[in-house]
Amino acid sequence: MEYLIELKKVCLQFDLGFAIENLTFGVKEKEIFGFLGPSGAGKTTTIKLLTKQLKRKSGSISLLGKDIDQVTRSDYDQIGILSDTSNLYERMSIQDNLNFFAGLRGIGRGQVEDILQRVGLKEQRKQVFKKCSRGMKQRAILASAVLHRPRLLFLDEPTSGLDPATSQEIHRLLLQLNKTGTTIFLTTHNMEEADKLCHRVGIINQGKLIACGAPRDLKLEFARDEIRVMKRDRQYITVKKDEAGAKRIAELIQAGDCVTIHSNEPNLEEIFLQLTGREF
Numbered sequence: 001m002e003y004l005i006e007l008k009k010v011c012l013q014f015d016l017g018f019a020i021e022n023l024t025f026g027v028k029e030k031e032i033f034g035f036l037g038p039s040g041a042g043k044t045t046t047i048k049l050l051t052k053q054l055k056r057k058s059g060s061i062s063l064l065g066k067d068i069d070q071v072t073r074s075d076y077d078q079i080g081i082l083s084d085t086s087n088l089y090e091r092m093s094i095q096d097n098l099n100f101f102a103g104l105r106g107i108g109r110g111q112v113e114d115i116l117q118r119v120g121l122k123e124q125r126k127q128v129f130k131k132c133s134r135g136m137k138q139r140a141i142l143a144s145a146v147l148h149r150p151r152l153l154f155l156d157e158p159t160s161g162l163d164p165a166t167s168q169e170i171h172r173l174l175l176q177l178n179k180t181g182t183t184i185f186l187t188t189h190n191m192e193e194a195d196k197l198c199h200r201v202g203i204i205n206q207g208k209l210i211a212c213g214a215p216r217d218l219k220l221e222f223a224r225d226e227i228r229v230m231k232r233d234r235q236y237i238t239v240k241k242d243e244a245g246a247k248r249i250a251e252l253i254q255a256g257d258c259v260t261i262h263s264n265e266p267n268l269e270e271i272f273l274q275l276t277g278r279e280f
C-alpha cells in the first residue's frame with residue numbers, strides 16, 4: 001500500500017462560512033507527516049475528518065487502505081489519537097489511568113509497565129494525574145494514545161504550551177515510535193518542530209493546501225536566487241547566482257576576503273509567509 005492516509009478533493013463547509021476546499025494529499029506508511037498552518041486554517045478539522053468525528057461533503061478519504069466509510073471499529077484499534085482534550089481521569093494516578101484503558105482494550109499490565117518506562121514516567125507512576133506538571137500530563141496522555149501500539153497515530157499540536165526541554169522529550173518519543181513502525185500525522189504551528197521531525201509536510205491556509213513536500217525540497221523550491229558571503233570584517237554581502245555574482249565571489253576569494261559562503265534558502269516559516277503573507 002502506498003498511502004496509509006489519502007484524501008482526494010475533500011470538501012466540507014461549516015455554517016459560519018469556513019470551508020475545506022479540494023483537499024488532496026497522501027501520507028505514506030512509516031512516515032512522519034506534518035500538517036502546518038496558522039490558527040483557524042483547518043488543521044483540527046482535517047484530523048476530525050480523518051478520525052470520523054466530522055463527515056466530508058464531497059471527495060474521498062482512504063484510511064489504512066480502505067474507504068473511510070468502510071473503516072470499522074476494529075480498524076480503529078490500529079489508530080491512536082492525541083488531541084487537545086485529554087481523556088485521562090484527573091483523580092486517578094497515571095498508572096491507574098493506563099491500567100484502566102489497558103483493561104478496556106484487553107491489553108496486559110506488562111504493556112503498561114513498558115510504556116511507562118518508554119515515556120519516562122515509571123518513577124512518577126503513582127502521581128495523581130491532576131497534580132502532574134504539564135509535561136508529565138502530556139507524556140501520560142501520549143502513553144495512553146500509544147498503549148495499544150497503533151500503526152497510525154494522530155497528534156493535534158503535541159507540544160503546544162510545553163517548555164523546550166519537555167517538547168524535546170516528546171520529539172524523542174515520537175521519533176522512537178516512528179522508528180518502531182508507527183506512521184505519524186501531526187498538526188503544529190511550530191515550523192522548527194516540523195522541520196526537525198517530519199519526512200514531509202503539508203501547509204494549509206484558509207482550508208486549502210498551498211504546499212506539500214519534504215522540508216528540504218520545499219526549501220529548494222522556494223530558494224532565493226542568492227548567495228550570502230561573510231567578509232573578513234564580519235559583514236555580509238548578498239550576490240545573485242549568476243555570472244556577475246560568481247565574479248564577485250571569485251574576487252573576494254582572491255583578495256582573501258571571503259570567510260563563509262552560503263546559499264540563501266528560506267526556512268519553513270519564511271516559505272509560509274511568502275505563500276500567504278500571514279503570521280503563525
Ligand SMILES: Nc1ncnc2c1ncn2[C@@H]1O[C@H](COP(=O)(O)OP(=O)(O)OP(=O)(O)O)[C@@H](O)[C@H]1O
Nearest residue numbers: 014015016018037038039040041042043044045046
Ligand atoms: N463545528 C464547527 N462549526 C463551525 N465552524 C467550525 C467548527 N469547527 C471549526 N470551525 C471553524 O473552522 C475553522 C478551522 O478550524 P480548525 O479548528 O480546523 O483550525 P486549526 O487550523 O486547527 O486552528 P488552531 O491552530 O487554532 O487549532 C475556524 O474558523 C473555526 O472557527
